[in-house]
Amino acid sequence: MSSRPTYSDEFKADAVNLVVSSGRSPASVAPELGISVTALKRWVQLHREGEAGAGGKPDDPVDPAKYKALEARLREVERENDFLKKVSAFFAKEQR
Incomplete structure (x- = not known):
């Protein structure tokens, strides 16, 4: 005891x-x-x-399917961000 x-x-x-x-x-x-x-x-x-x-070690193990989905979403958001940078540079150039 x-x-x-x-x-x-x-x-x-x-x-x-x-x-x-x-x-x-x-x-x-x-x-x-x-x-x-x-x-x-x-x-x-x-x-x-x-x-x-x-x-x-972490309390919750990483779910591989969820991890892959988050990686795919990250790539998509990065592509969108790159596109928006190009568009904003184009319009900034047009305003001069």
Whole structure:
């Protein structure tokens, strides 16, 4: 049987936000919340790693069909953008 308390994800997020938004140290915030400094430091570290993109593998895997569709749409939008650049250059030249 574990004597470690369990905290909800919402509680952890609130505790991390308190540290991050206030600029205070985990050591000064943890006693106010009644949690260990070590736990709060770990939560803050995981949060910062997640923000930096170093948090490991993504939660949702990429759907290959959706990825291909998005690539096709990107190519289409790039072609449209190139066309609009040419048209705007043509009309800019005509106004001189």
